[in-house]
Amino acid sequence: MRITNNITNNIALQSQLRSSQKLNDATQVASTGERVNAPSDDPVAWSAAVSHDARIKRMERRTQTGERAAGDFDLAENVLASAGDIMSQVQAIAVQASNDPLTAAQRAALGLQVSGLRDQIIGLANSRGASGFLFGGTRTDIEPFDPLGAFLGNDVPTNIEISDGVTARSNASGARAFTAAGGRDIFTDLQTLSTALAANNMPAIRTAVGDIAAGHLQLVNGRVETGLRGEQIRSAAEVTGNALLATRIARGNETGADLPSAISALSNARASYERSIAVTREILQVSAVQR
Amino acid sequence: MTSLNSLFSIARDGLQAQSAGVSVTGQNITNVNTPGYVRRGVLMQPRQYGGVNVTGVSRSFQRTSHSRLVEEHGRHGAAQLRASALSTVESIVAPGVPTIGDRINSFFQSLDTLSGAPTDRTARLDVLQRTTALAQQVSGTAADLSLQRSDLFTQATGITAEVNDRLTRIASLNLAIAQATGEGDAATDLRDTRDQLVLEVGDRLGARAVEDARGQVTLFAAGTALVEGGHASTLSVSLDPANNLLFQVQQTGGAATNVTSFVTQGSLGGLREVRDTDIVQVQTNLDQFAFDLATAVNGVHSAGFGLDGVTGRPLFTTSATAVGAARALTVNAAVAGQPDRLAAATLASDLPGGNGTARLLANLASRPLGAAGVPPTERYGALSGDVGTRMAVAESDLQLREDTVLQAANLHESSSGVSLDEEMINLSKFQRAFEASTRVLRVADELLDNLIKSF
Numbered sequence: 001m002r003i004t005n006n007i008t009n010n011i012a013l014q015s016q017l018r019s020s021q022k023l024n025d026a027t028q029v030a031s032t033g034e035r036v037n038a039p040s041d042d043p044v045a046w047s048a049a050v051s052h053d054a055r056i057k058r059m060e061r062r063t064q065t066g067e068r069a070a071g072d073f074d075l076a077e078n079v080l081a082s083a084g085d086i087m088s089q090v091q092a093i094a095v096q097a098s099n100d101p102l103t104a105a106q107r108a109a110l111g112l113q114v115s116g117l118r119d120q121i122i123g124l125a126n127s128r129g130a131s132g133f134l135f136g137g138t139r140t141d142i143e144p145f146d147p148l149g150a151f152l153g154n155d156v157p158t159n160i161e162i163s164d165g166v167t168a169r170s171n172a173s174g175a176r177a178f179t180a181a182g183g184r185d186i187f188t189d190l191q192t193l194s195t196a197l198a199a200n201n202m203p204a205i206r207t208a209v210g211d212i213a214a215g216h217l218q219l220v221n222g223r224v225e226t227g228l229r230g231e232q233i234r235s236a237a238e239v240t241g242n243a244l245l246a247t248r249i250a251r252g253n254e255t256g257a258d259l260p261s262a263i264s265a266l267s268n269a270r271a272s273y274e275r276s277i278a279v280t281r282e283i284l285q286v287s288a289v290q291r
Numbered sequence: 292m293t294s295l296n297s298l299f300s301i302a303r304d305g306l307q308a309q310s311a312g313v314s315v316t317g318q319n320i321t322n323v324n325t326p327g328y329v330r331r332g333v334l335m336q337p338r339q340y341g342g343v344n345v346t347g348v349s350r351s352f353q354r355t356s357h358s359r360l361v362e363e364h365g366r367h368g369a370a371q372l373r374a375s376a377l378s379t380v381e382s383i384v385a386p387g388v389p390t391i392g393d394r395i396n397s398f399f400q401s402l403d404t405l406s407g408a409p410t411d412r413t414a415r416l417d418v419l420q421r422t423t424a425l426a427q428q429v430s431g432t433a434a435d436l437s438l439q440r441s442d443l444f445t446q447a448t449g450i451t452a453e454v455n456d457r458l459t460r461i462a463s464l465n466l467a468i469a470q471a472t473g474e475g476d477a478a479t480d481l482r483d484t485r486d487q488l489v490l491e492v493g494d495r496l497g498a499r500a501v502e503d504a505r506g507q508v509t510l511f512a513a514g515t516a517l518v519e520g521g522h523a524s525t526l527s528v529s530l531d532p533a534n535n536l537l538f539q540v541q542q543t544g545g546a547a548t549n550v551t552s553f554v555t556q557g558s559l560g561g562l563r564e565v566r567d568t569d570i571v572q573v574q575t576n577l578d579q580f581a582f583d584l585a586t587a588v589n590g591v592h593s594a595g596f597g598l599d600g601v602t603g604r605p606l607f608t609t610s611a612t613a614v615g616a617a618r619a620l621t622v623n624a625a626v627a628g629q630p631d632r633l634a635a636a637t638l639a640s641d642l643p644g645g646n647g648t649a650r651l652l653a654n655l656a657s658r659p660l661g662a663a664g665v666p667p668t669e670r671y672g673a674l675s676g677d678v679g680t681r682m683a684v685a686e687s688d689l690q691l692r693e694d695t696v697l698q699a700a701n702l703h704e705s706s707s708g709v710s711l712d713e714e715m716i717n718l719s720k721f722q723r724a725f726e727a728s729t730r731v732l733r734v735a736d737e738l739l740d741n742l743i744k745s746f
């Protein structure tokens with residue numbers, strides 16, 4: 001084959017362009033740490049990366065939402081613990097009033113004390129969490145209990161997804177903790193006791209002792225249930241967190257560049273580019289024109 | 292028998308012939324980088340009684356290698372334009388950050404946050420902002436794809452004008468070459484220009500040229516003869532009712548012929564494929580995706596209740612069918628800017644803290660979307676992956692075409708190209724011969740001088 005200057009130039013030019021392209025590709029991989037920077041780099045890996053990203057985001061969302069709900073459950077558990085403590089005090093007062101030889105004035109004073117403790121529990125039952133009032137069901141916009149202890153909320157559960165297709169309740173039940181839906185209407189019982197103490201009504205006081213004890217147990221049960229629900233969500237969030245880590249690793253394996261290989265490829269591409277320039281220079285110098 | 296006088300004639304012929312050789316060599320050297328230039332050679336013939344006659348200038352042209360080069364240019368032109376245009380499509384569908392996939396993830400993330408805090412105004416505003424961002428990105432992507440199709444049509448119009456310009460010039464050159472050939476002129480320069488124009492038509496449309504005895508070429512392209520002798524047809528491009536390219540050939544005095552299906556080579560062939568096949572498929576996928584997404588989200592959202600107790604509001608507005616759904620995707624005007632109108636509760640009685648609808652909306656992230664059977668982000672992954680596959684195939688094809696066109700160019704160059712090394716040797720050869728002819732002249736002169744002095 002007859003070789004002309006343009007043949008030599010064409011080959012040198014194409015070789016130069018290819019080397020330059022390879023150097024550019026290797027630089028991009030090494031600088032970004034990603035083997036796949038555009039769909040055409042590896043369409044299958046790109047699609048897989050998009051799926052991984054979606055899963056990662058879903059898991060992140062679940063974790064965040066779960067943590068938020070678990071935080072509210074923690075708060076609700078603390079509130080119910082405090083309410084339980086107050087109920088213990090009320091229970092002690094009721095027992096004392098039913099057994100000790102107290103005067104009517106002393107019982108009336110205890111009645112006032114019970115009334116105050118009742119107000120404290122109402123205040124606790126109207127606590128707010130990250131998502132509004134903790135014990136109002138879905139009526140998170142208004143205080144679930146009015147000053148007299150009447151329940152204005154509902155017992156509608158809100159749920160969150162804790163794993164694929166699995167949901168868990170994300171709000172505490174104020175109805176079952178404080179109202180007759182749980183067995184005893186605590187605020188009515190407290191009001192009854194307070195009224196009985198004020199009236200020095202011994203039969204009513206003795207009856208109230210049992211009701212207060214049942215109410216206390218109801219609060220304890222509510223606290224346990226709330227704690228378990230929070231723990232369930234937190235456990236699920238922990239499992240999701242582990243899966244998240246595994247998915248991130250899988251995502252990295254799918255599209256990420258092996259750094260030592262990327263640096264080595266870059267080094268090779270640079271050497272190849274430099275060699276290509278040197279060879280081109282040499283080729284273009286070899287000519288009878290210079291002789 | 293040679294006389295002393297004829298020695299002068301021989302020397303003169305030699306000087307003239309070697310000068311012609313130097314002249315042709317110089318022309319070759321000057322045109323070493325001229326596109327389409329075919330190397331020349333001086334044709335010499337000995338005279339009957341000594342001396343040399345320059346009979347003409349040869350043109351080292353091989354029609355076979357040129358035809359292959361034209362053919363390969365047609366394929367290369369198609370591959371190059373398709374790869375270039377698909378690169379733009381890829382950057383539209385999968386820009387750096389954020390992609391539609393990122394927007395989808397953000398959208399569902401905001402809904403998940405809303406499901407955990409249905410009364411939180413900030414969470415509601417966040418949902419609206421991310422919904423708007425998603426709709427804008429989908430709509431913007433569709434608009435960019437439409438714009439690219441418009442740009443490609445404009446580009447096709449420009450290339451078609453270039454093709455017509457070359458067809459006209461080839462026809463004119465055909466006439467000039469036939470006339471020159473008839474007058475005994477090889478018309479080498481005209482042939483160079485004409486064959487270069489044939490190559491340029493090949494690059495744009497794919498072509499095949501057949502040369503007749505008079506040196507005229509008949510140029511076949513787009514399934515028809517576009518140049519016959521001195522007559523050139525006119526290629527036109529317009530849009531058909533389906534918004535696809537319509538190529539027609541108007542022959543002198545004849546009716547326009549639809550040649551669209553034959554435009555498969557050259558940059559116009561590549562442009563047609565990417566514009567009316569690749570981008571259309573991407574648009575269809577995007578439209579179907581937008582329609583399915585809007586339908587799924589609206590179905591859930593419309594069943595839920597806003598904080599104002601109103602139900603039945605879709606979250607997205609788009610077209611009634613999948614056609615044009617991506618371009619038309621917006622946030623429902625009744626909800627835009629009204630965070631309280633976002634439906635998070637399933638029942639009016641659940642208001643305001645009910646999160647059933649918000650949760651169902653958030654769960655759409657992992658539910659199959661439409662008939663495709665994969666969740667929204669994965670649908671985007673498949674859509675952009677399809678673009679990536681097309682781009683990867685086009686790049687691979689381009690690389691192959693670069694190699695084959697280089698091979699064809701080198702083959703043609705091997706027979707027709709100028710080698711400076713050769714020309715340097717030829718230059719020396721003609722220079723030496725010229726010097727020797729001068730010497731012959733001097734010797735003849737001395738002989739004549741001696742002869743005159745002897746009397």
